[in-house]
Amino acid sequence: MKNENNHLKELLLNRRVVRNYLDTNKEYPNLSDIPKLTIKIPTAGFSRGIEIVSVENKENIKKLAIYANEESYLKKGYGKWLSNSKAIFLILINEQAYHERYKELDKQNQTSSSNWSVPYWYVDAGAAMMNCMLLVEETGLKSGFLGSHNMQIQKIKSLLVIPEDIEILGFVTAGVEGDSTNLKKENLNKKKLLHKEKYEK
Numbered sequence: 001m002k003n004e005n006n007h008l009k010e011l012l013l014n015r016r017v018v019r020n021y022l023d024t025n026k027e028y029p030n031l032s033d034i035p036k037l038t039i040k041i042p043t044a045g046f047s048r049g050i051e052i053v054s055v056e057n058k059e060n061i062k063k064l065a066i067y068a069n070e071e072s073y074l075k076k077g078y079g080k081w082l083s084n085s086k087a088i089f090l091i092l093i094n095e096q097a098y099h100e101r102y103k104e105l106d107k108q109n110q111t112s113s114s115n116w117s118v119p120y121w122y123v124d125a126g127a128a129m130m131n132c133m134l135l136v137e138e139t140g141l142k143s144g145f146l147g148s149h150n151m152q153i154q155k156i157k158s159l160l161v162i163p164e165d166i167e168i169l170g171f172v173t174a175g176v177e178g179d180s181t182n183l184k185k186e187n188l189n190k191k192k193l194l195h196k197e198k199y200e201k
C-alpha cells in the first residue's frame with residue numbers, strides 16, 4: 001500500500017481477472033477474514049440472502065477444478081488456474097430469503113419480489129463477488145472469477161453439501177499468479193461507457 005488515502009483506488013486499478021496460478025508450497029496470507037467481509041454488503045430489504053462457502057482444502061479444490069471443467073481452459077492455452085488456487089470462495093444465492101423478507105408486513109405494499117424487473121439477489125451477489133475479489137487482491141494474492149454456467153453443479157453441491165434451492169453464482173479464486181498469459185484487450189477504450197451530464201452515443 002503506497003498511500004493510505006488511495007488504497008481502494010489502487011486495488012481497483014490493479015485488479016484484473018487472473019486465470020493462471022502457480023503450484024507453490026510457499027506460505028500464503030491468512031484468508032480467514034475474507035468470507036465475513038465478502039458478505040459485508042447492503043442487501044435488498046436486508047434480506048441477507050448471500051452466503052459463502054470457502055474452500056482451502058487441497059483435495060476439494062482439485063475436485064472443484066474438475067467439476068468446473070478446468071480442462072477447457074487448458075485447451076484455450078491458459079495455465080493451470082482453479083486447481084492451483086489457494087482458496088476458492090463460492091458465492092451462493094438464497095433467493096427464497098428475499099421472497100420471505102418481502103412478504104413481511106413492512107414490505108407488503110412494494111412490488112412483489114417475484115415481479116422485480118431486476119432481481120436484487122443477483123445485484124447483491126455481484127456486490128459480494130466484487131468485495132471478495134478486492135479482499136483477495138488486498139492479501140497480495142491475485143483473484144479470478146469463474147461463472148457457474150459451465151460447471152457440473154450437482155457434483156459441486158453434493159461435494160460441499162449445498163442445498164438444492166441455493167444457487168451458485170460462481171467461484172472467486174485466490175492464487176499466486178504464474179506467467180501472465182492474459183489475453184490483451186484490444187479496443188478497450190473504444191466503447192463509450194461513461195456519460196457526463198447526459199447519455200451520448
Ligand SMILES: Cc1cc2nc3c(=O)[nH]c(=O)nc-3n(C[C@H](O)[C@H](O)[C@H](O)COP(=O)(O)O)c2cc1C
Pocket residue numbers: 015016017018019145146147148149
Ligand atoms: C458475471 C461474470 C461471469 C464471468 N464468467 C467468467 C467465466 O465463466 N470464465 C472466465 O474466464 N471469466 C469469467 N468472468 C471474467 C470476465 O471475463 C472478466 O471480468 C473480464 O475478462 C474482464 O477482466 P478484468 O477484470 O481482468 O478486466 C466473468 C465475469 C463476470 C463479472
